[in-house]
Amino acid sequence: MSDAALSQPAPAMRSIAGRDIGLKRRYAAERRFRAFGIAAITIGLVFLVALFASIVSKGYTxxxxxxxxxxxxxxxxxxxxxxxxxxxxxxxxxxxxxxxxxxxxxxxxxxxxxxxxxxxxxxxxxxxxxxxxxxxxxxxxxxxxxxxxxxxxxxxxxxxxxxxxxxxxxxxxxxxxxxxxxxxxxxxxxxxxxxxxxxxxxxxxxxxxxxxPEVAGVGVAIVGSFWMMLVVLVLSLPIGVAASIYLEEFAPKNRLTDLIEVNINNLAAVPSIVYGILGLSVFINFAHLPRSAALVGGLVLTLSTLPTIIIATRAALKAVPPSIREAGLGVGASKMQTIFHHVLPLAMPGILTGTIIGLAHALGETAPLLMIGMKAFVADVPTSPLEPATALPTQIYMWATEPERAFVERTSAAIMILLAFLFVMNAAAVVLRRAFERRW
Structure with a gap:
């Protein structure tokens, strides 16, 4: 055997060396991706801390x-x-x-x-x-x-x-x-x-x-937001759940239902001001409901919340194993009984989570409320959804446009109160999901 032949590495050794180089490259790429992810999270947290620090420093007084x-x-x-x-x-x-x-x-x-x-x-x-x-x-x-x-x-x-x-x-x-x-x-x-x-x-x-500013408060805005959220909850939850059950369990799979599903997904991404324009033209100009009333605000926010609730409810219904339905039908229950006695209770954690997240999203909406006139000057607490009212987001908007120095701290304080409500609602969604979630 010649010296040249002895100096060449064996094919198996070349293959192992190539795999080692490939593994090193993949490991290096994984480390870079992990570093980029940590950097992205760090930058996001820095901006978040800076935002909260700015709000708290201006509003705590x-x-x-x-x-x-x-x-x-x-x-x-x-x-x-x-x-x-x-x-x-x-x-x-x-x-x-x-x-x-x-x-x-x-x-x-x-x-x-x-x-x-x-x-x-x-x-x-x-x-x-x-x-x-x-x-x-x-x-x-x-x-x-x-x-x-x-x-x-x-x-x-x-x-x-x-x-x-x-x-x-x-x-x-x-x-x-x-x-x-x-x-x-x-x-x-x-x-x-x-x-x-x-x-x-x-x-x-x-x-x-x-x-x-020294005698301005968010008491009326909190009550107005409460009336609106009550209207949204009473309307969006039953309508959204009923629509989800029909689409997921009863509706035939054809082009019409496919079109409906696509439009529901698209409605979830429609800018909220579009719902405000719709509410202005339908509920106020056509139906002649009172302007700046919590009822109109609740109806508009219901329209914007329904797609979120429907999507979350359908996902919760899909997560229930088919064996639950088969077992119910196997013991003689009708399809309606199977859905309402077995499938719906098991999907309820996901439904409640989606509903609370939808309500939290509605609570922070401002643009549609401005379109229907809920930025009016209201000093008295509304005792019903038909009386003039305002909401926390619109109150923040109105205070932010005031020139007085004292309104700056009240604007930031109102933002802190709104964020506290949103935090509580999102925490409730997490707690409900963990408390009632079933793993299959």
């Missing part, structure tokens, strides 16, 4: 509100000069008498000279412009206050609240800030006497919309 305590003399000669102490009598008549009540409280608490109009106006500017209406409403709700002297907490003006929270600095020249030196001096006197403190802002959850 809205959950506290500066309040100023005044000693109020509920003088019956001012409140009820005609002797009518009923709630209707207090809410009617000249409203300026309550301004006088407020001015007297400021003069008494600060020991001001009644003739010093400039000092009085500077002191009154510390308080929210909604203080007098709130004072009037408080007396109407509890007429027994008339004739007494009580310490009453008033909401500070939005700019004063921002100053107390540190958003406005006293080191800035007076002409460059909205809080005057005279107001700061009066505020410091009140702080020294213990009349100024920060408390949990319950009004954020109970008040309705207002042009004054």
């Amino acid at each position: 809205a959950f506290q509100q500066t309040r100023i305590t005044l000693t109020v003399d509920f003088d019956p000669a001012i409140i009820a000069p005609n002797g009518d102490r009923t709630a209707a009598g207090i809410m009617s008549g000249d409203a300026f008498r309550f301004d006088t009540l407020m001015q007297n409280a400021v003069i008494t608490t600060l020991s001001l000279d009644p003739d010093d109009e400039d000092g009085l106006y500077d002191a009154l500017d510390l308080f929210s412009k909604g203080s007098v209406p709130l004072l009037r409403r408080t007396i109407a709700e509890d007429p027994s206050l008339i004739g007494q002297k009580r310490d009453v907490e008033f909401y500070a003006d939005g700019n004063i609240d921002a100053f107390v929270k540190g958003a406005i600095s006293a080191d800035v020249p007076e002409e460059q800030r909205v809080v005057k030196d005279a107001q700061i001096k009066v505020l410091q006197e009140l702080q020294a006497d213990g009349h100024v403190h920060k408390a949990f802002n319950t009004g954020l959850f109970t008040f309705g919309n207002s042009t004054r």
Whole structure:
């Protein structure tokens, strides 16, 4: 045998070497793909953390509100000069008498000279412009206050609240800030006497919309969202489940049902504003339902939620093994009995999960609600779905367009509240799936 022949590797050895090189390349490709995946997740988490940090840093201060305590003399000669102490009598008549009540409280608490109009106006500017209406409403709700002297907490003006929270600095020249030196001096006197403190802002959850940020809240929006979600749940769940059962279990497989399935999948991807246009033309212009009502919003959101529920329900029905159906039919049950007594209960976890996810998606919709006019200024809590209402997403939209500084923190706080609701709903979907899921 020649030396050249001995120097050539055997075919088997060349094959093994080639496989080793191929394995190394595949392992290297797998490591690169894994690194790209980790990098993508990391970048996504960084952006998510940055988003939440931005929202929380701007909105957490809205959950506290500066309040100023005044000693109020509920003088019956001012409140009820005609002797009518009923709630209707207090809410009617000249409203300026309550301004006088407020001015007297400021003069008494600060020991001001009644003739010093400039000092009085500077002191009154510390308080929210909604203080007098709130004072009037408080007396109407509890007429027994008339004739007494009580310490009453008033909401500070939005700019004063921002100053107390540190958003406005006293080191800035007076002409460059909205809080005057005279107001700061009066505020410091009140702080020294213990009349100024920060408390949990319950009004954020109970008040309705207002042009004054310090007395604006999402209470009306939360109730409006509740009415809408109730309408969506009552309509979308039975309709979506019934349509899914028919398409999956009873409908013949032909071109018509194929066309219906394709259109359902396409409807799930239709922009939500299209549903708003549809609701505007059908429910408001044609059916003449009340504009800006929770009922109309619920109907529009039902249309946008149905495809999601139908797709999720059909997937849950498909996941039930065929042996369940065969066993039911084998013991003499009808097809209807088999579906409703055996298949549907086993598919219920997936159905509930899809429904909750659909409701969570509907809760965050804004565009269709803007199209049907649910951005109206609503200050009173709606007691039925037919009354004017607003929703959390539209409330956030309206606050985001306001120029006042205090609305910035309230916008972020409303976003935090909405995200909390969405988190709870998605967590409920996960819990329900894990609690009722059956593995085959």
